[in-house]
Amino acid sequence: MLVPIKWLMDYVDIDLEINDFVDFMIMSGSNVESVKETGKNIDKVVVGKIIEIKDHPNAEKLIITNVDVGSEIVQIVTGATNIKEGDYVPVALHGSTLPDGTRIKKGNLRGVESKGMLCSPDELELEAENLPEGTDMTDGIHIFEKEYPLGEDIKKVLGLDDKIIEFEITNNRPDCLSILGIAREAAATLKKDLKYPQIDSPSESKEVDNYISIDVRNIDLCPRLAVRVIKNITIKSSPMWMQERLIKSGVRPINNIVDITNYVMLELGQPMHAYDLKKLNKRKIIVRNANKNEKITTLDEKDRVLDESVLVIADEERAIGVAGIMGGFDSEIENDTREVAIECANFNPVSIRKSSKLLGLRTEASSRFEKGLDMELASFALNRACYLIEKLGAGEVVDGIIDFYPNKKNKRVIKFDTDRVKWLLGIDVKISEVKRMLKSLEFEVTGNKMLDIIVPTFRDDIMMEADINEEIARLYGYDNIPSKLMDTTFTQGLVSDKQKIVDIAKNCLTAQGLFEVLTYSFVSPSSFNKIKLNKDNSSRNAIKLINPIGEDQSIMRTTIIANMLELISRNYNRKVDDGCFFEISKVYLAKSLPLNELPEEKDVLTIGMYGGGYDFYDLKGIIENLLSALNIENYKVVADNHETFHPGKVAKLLINNKTIGVFGEVHPIVIDNFDIPLSVFVGEFDFDELVLQTDLDRKYKPLPKFPSIERDIAIVVSDEISAGQIDEIIRTKGAKLVEKVELFDVYKGSQIEEGYKSLAYKIVYRSSEKTLTEKDITKAHNKILNSLANQVGAILRQ
């Protein structure tokens, strides 16, 4: 909401510097987005009249002008082509300053003296859409539409010596979408009186009925319609002061009648529309729903197709306006208009919002109606417009008003216990002060301690005690409310076990060189194909958004693998040679589709790594370290099948025989789909399950009392035999004496027969009960060797 400060001062006395005023308003709840000073920097730019134009002797594209600036005639050389003798133009004199800070000095243009500059709208930073209609906006010099006193400062002529405050109006305060509303807030904030604008009150006369009749056919969508008629109109420009105010408020002046309706809309917040009476069939205004596919050309000369949900203003024949949004083109006020009907109504905000959206048309009017306007305002605003019409001599107001207002709303009454001020706000405010504050906002207040508060009709946001408390708090000043800490004796800050485990996991993974990443929870449906998921893979049952921002973000992910590969691809393509990443975030698993209940949200841990010479075992090592950080011991890694992975390099992780996740080298086709020409290793694990398996309760195991003895063995086995099998044989057959089995070498090559491999192990023997003798160990060791030979055909390498 743009508010020119000079206009505001018509209703409230503001005796503060602009910055202080803005601070006061912000602190009482009217937030300010910006303050614009019009004509800032402009100095010594005045009105001049071109009295003579001559050719330049040395330059074809330049002309020499003599300009009367009141006190003298100055010679100015210009390249402009749009000026003629007799034009009134802005003249930047020698020593003047333009808005951008440029200083103008006299000079010599191709041998002819020039003592200043004629200015274009651009150079004065005048904005085209705000200038009066008919202003020549071609690239040339700005030519005034009328004869101003010569030598007059153009800041005064163009009304540029003002400040415009842009207020941010929250949804609950449509009453502040008006100069008067802001003035009311300012008056309450500064403890000043509010001066209401003058109106033309109609008499009981029925004369207006001779000119027009109305028919409201949908009371729900149009609970009030007021109409007055103006006759003997002379259409012309509105006075400059009114044009200035409109321009500064972002509304383009058109003609006196239209400008007055717009002026009142800005002043009071109530939109209204003037119809040329002679263009209304049977001089009738009907408010009805549009017919299906009914057509109308709106004022912006666009053809629009309506449906039954849209409310229109119509005559007997056709729609003449979209109610509350925009008037129709063919009932527009024109220069020959002599009689108008001004329609001033209250429309259902939801209906206006829907229609505005349907038509893709948002106007100053619709943006006010859709927030819900005060029902009482319609007649007041209409009478204000009539007052201005008479005052400006734009026409004669026909006596009487047609006012369709069948269900007058009762004012809301709130019982308010003043003790609740301290109870909620923690401040002591005298009852008399509470009453003064509320009265300054036009609440009617009676009672003492227990107050009866009558809420003004324009404050539909005030519903209950808490709302009254807010009014008191903001006028008291949030700044003046003391700051008080809460007692901390009875609540203790806690994090859940899960949060602790997330922390442990993140610390463990970052310590191993992984970077935590965060990716979007929505992905492209094509991501399933990119990671090669089988058609029947349940991960494809993803939840779809009705209104995604694009196809690429249209479904909720069921796996983070695609996100991970995408970011690895991005890093690789930005010439980052290697990287290890992880994310712990949610995936969304529908119990059924379409959703009829909230889905399961499962935290998963996804790890991805590429480059850096990493292989499967680097990834496996990271996972094993993590498991040990989480104190999880009973896990197994076994070969697996998964379409996203290299078929020979993929495994699943089982904890207590429950599958927790899958990891391995990504399938070459998949990494190709992501344009990564390197091996990529990825794992994804059910983090919620990891949390369940984590034992945060660690217990100390006594340090060994007896010495250990190591034996190294090297065995040759067939390629089909896995290290896991051998490990298991060694551990089970070694009974309780094997403390540790460490595979330290794997060899395939010329020394070994094709199809076989050599594995070298270090076996550490130890007993918790005694020092092992050579005999004890040999017995256990031989048992292991025999079992290896029998069960997997292992041959001891000498």
Add this chain to the structure above:
Amino acid sequence: MKDNLERIKEESSDAIKKVQTLKQLDDIRVRYLGKKGELTLLLREMGKLNPTERPIIGQMANDIRNGINKRIEEATINLKKKDLELRLQHESIDVTIPGKRKKIGNKHPLTKVLDEVIQIFIGMGFSVAEGPEIETVYYNFDALNHSETHPARDMQDTFYITEDILLRSSTSPNQVRIMEKQGPPIRVIVPGKVFRSDQIDATHSPMFHQIEGLVVDKGITMANLKGTLEVFAKMFYGEKTKTKFRPHNFPFTEPSAEMDCTCSSCNGSGCHICKDTGWIEILGSGMVHPNVLANCGIDPEIYSGFAFGMGLDRIALLKYDISDLRLMFENDKRFLMQF
């Protein structure tokens, strides 16, 4: 004999002085004190002396032997010291050659900032909770006192899955979930992802992060809201941080306030980060709306509370002086390494 002893004393003393290496020193020890050393041999002839001379010469020989031993010992220490100095000299390295660094990773900057915020609130007695990211319209809007026509409900602003299920547009639904699950006293923060239908640009993202806070108890006033959030601001941005509470409007709090902090990068004097205002908007807050309390079965006549919500991404951008929000979700390693 006496002369010989004197000579041995002189000669050995000179020899020890000239010695350069431990080997030479050992040679000297052998030459004089070894089994066939000069002093040893001389002492064997002690028997030939007459009994009156014997103790005197014996004493003298002993003194000389002790003297030699002592000098050898001293020389050994000196030589070892020299040797060590020499070795250390040879072993000196170029300390400016880069260190061998183990690869370590890093938490995401948003996690780091969140951890900091969580620690501050835990210190003030808050617990940490979480809630679903896919929410019902009821929790996201209805129970939070949004009118039927509130614009936030629009498809333009909020992502919908069905008519009744959506991606939560703020962490505020957790206020309701927590109040329903747990009666007062409540003191909790809920961090999490939220979603709004914004195109991705330098300051907008369809997914971002919020931290919700909720306190409900008997006797909670707006003074507590101010006190708590001021402490947070001072702990997060520094002791000198000032705060400003401005009236605002949220459907689920009444009265409502936005909190600004003095810009931590210019201390309030104005800079590019605070757009020359000296202030930065940090969070929205307010006293829990009585309708919301009632919706959750808590009597607003007896209990009161306050709630607040802040944008984690925004706080992190400001803290690290990052100008483009997209960097947070691109996950470029060179970006992630910097925090």
